[in-house]
Every structure is written in structure tokens, then in C-alpha cells.
Amino acid sequence: MSTIFNVDFIGTVAGLLTTVAFFPQVIKIWQSKCADDISYEMFVIFSIGVALWGVYGWEIHALPVIVTNLVTLFLAVLIITLKFVFRKKNS
Amino acid sequence: MSTIFNVDFIGTVAGLLTTVAFFPQVIKIWQSKCADDISYEMFVIFSIGVALWGVYGWEIHALPVIVTNLVTLFLAVLIITLKFVFRKKNS
Numbered sequence: 001m002s003t004i005f006n007v008d009f010i011g012t013v014a015g016l017l018t019t020v021a022f023f024p025q026v027i028k029i030w031q032s033k034c035a036d037d038i039s040y041e042m043f044v045i046f047s048i049g050v051a052l053w054g055v056y057g058w059e060i061h062a063l064p065v066i067v068t069n070l071v072t073l074f075l076a077v078l079i080i081t082l083k084f085v086f087r088k089k090n091s
Numbered sequence: 092m093s094t095i096f097n098v099d100f101i102g103t104v105a106g107l108l109t110t111v112a113f114f115p116q117v118i119k120i121w122q123s124k125c126a127d128d129i130s131y132e133m134f135v136i137f138s139i140g141v142a143l144w145g146v147y148g149w150e151i152h153a154l155p156v157i158v159t160n161l162v163t164l165f166l167a168v169l170i171i172t173l174k175f176v177f178r179k180k181n182s
Contacts, residue, residue, distance in 0.1 A: 006150075007151060011147045013143055014141075014144040014147055016140075017139055017140030020136060022133060028133075032128065036128055037119070042113060042114075046108070049104075049105050050109060052104055052105035055105075059101065
């Protein structure tokens with residue numbers, strides 16, 4: 001029982017970190033108004049993957065999987081959008 | 092049975108996409124020799140999260156979870172390393 005708790009705890013912390021990680025990237029782009037070094041391909045592929053993780057969470061009825069992946073998807077799409085917006089402004 | 096297959100398939104594709112996504116970012120940095128717009132904080136926090144996902148996979152004996160997260164961890168640490176290397180060269 002205590003092992004299960006530990007495993008779930010590790011999974012929860014892991015999920016929170018891989019979601020929270022995208023906030024500093026959003027803030028950095030917002031402050032510098034530049035995202036030229038960010039790869040569109042990375043964030044587009046990653047967004048599709050995260051959306052599928054959300055579908056996976058929906059199918060297995062795992063609310064934490066759905067919520068963390070929805071937040072990550074929002075942040076990844078926001079990064080793509082900011083890169084596009086600031087590229088247009090700079091050119 | 093067919094639903095389980097579909098769910099596992101969605102999870103597998105999701106896992107592959109969120110891992111493969113990091114390759115174009117590595118290639119972009121390698122080609123441009125610049126990663127100034129990349130957030131150290133994002134990739135450090137993300138790496139810790141991915142490492143914990145690997146531990147989680149180890150604990151639940153899920154080889155695909157271990158392997159995909161080890162590859163993602165390698166790519167994320169590589170991006171951090173390249174950012175550091177090219178920052179030193181440019182300054």
C-alpha cells in the first residue's frame with residue numbers, strides 16, 4: 001500500500017513538473033518578444049502528442065492525465081502562437 | 092478487447108510523438124548554433140519531470156515508459172548542453 005502511494009506520488013510530481021516546465025518558456029518569450037530559436041516542428045509535434053495523451057486520459061477515465069495534458073497543450077499552443085506573433089512584428 | 096487495443100495504441104503514439112518532438116529542436120540549435128530564446132528553466136524542470144516519469148515506469152515495470160522517457164531525458168539534457176556550449180562560443 002505504501003509502495004502504491006509512493007509510485008502514485010512520483011507520477012503526480014512527474015506530471016506536474018512536465019506541465020509546469022512550460023511556464024518559464026512562455027514568460028521568457030513574452031519578456032524578450034522573440035522566439036526565433038524555438039522549433040515550430042518541436043512544439044507542433046509535441047502538441048499533437050499531448051492532445052493524444054489527453055484522449056488517452058479520457059479513454060481510461062484518468063482526470064489528472066486529462067487536466068495536466070490540457071494545461072500543457074494550452075501552453076504549447078501559446079508558445080507556437082507567441083512565436084508566430086513576434087516573428088511577424090520583428091520582420 | 093478492441094477498445095483496449097485502441098487505448099494502448101493512442102498511448103503509444105502519444106508517447107512516441109512527445110519524445111520524437113525534441114529531435115527537430117536539437118537539429119535547429121545544432122544548425123543555427125544558437126539557443127538564446129530557449130528557456131533553461133523549462134528544460135531543467137522538464138528533465139527532472141521526465142526523469143521521475145522514468146522512475147515511475149521502473150516502479151510499475153513498464154518498459155515503454157522507461158525507454159521513451161530515457162530518450163526524452165537524453166534529448167532535453169542535450170538541448171541544455173547545446174544552449175550552454177553555443178552561449179559560451181557566442182560571447
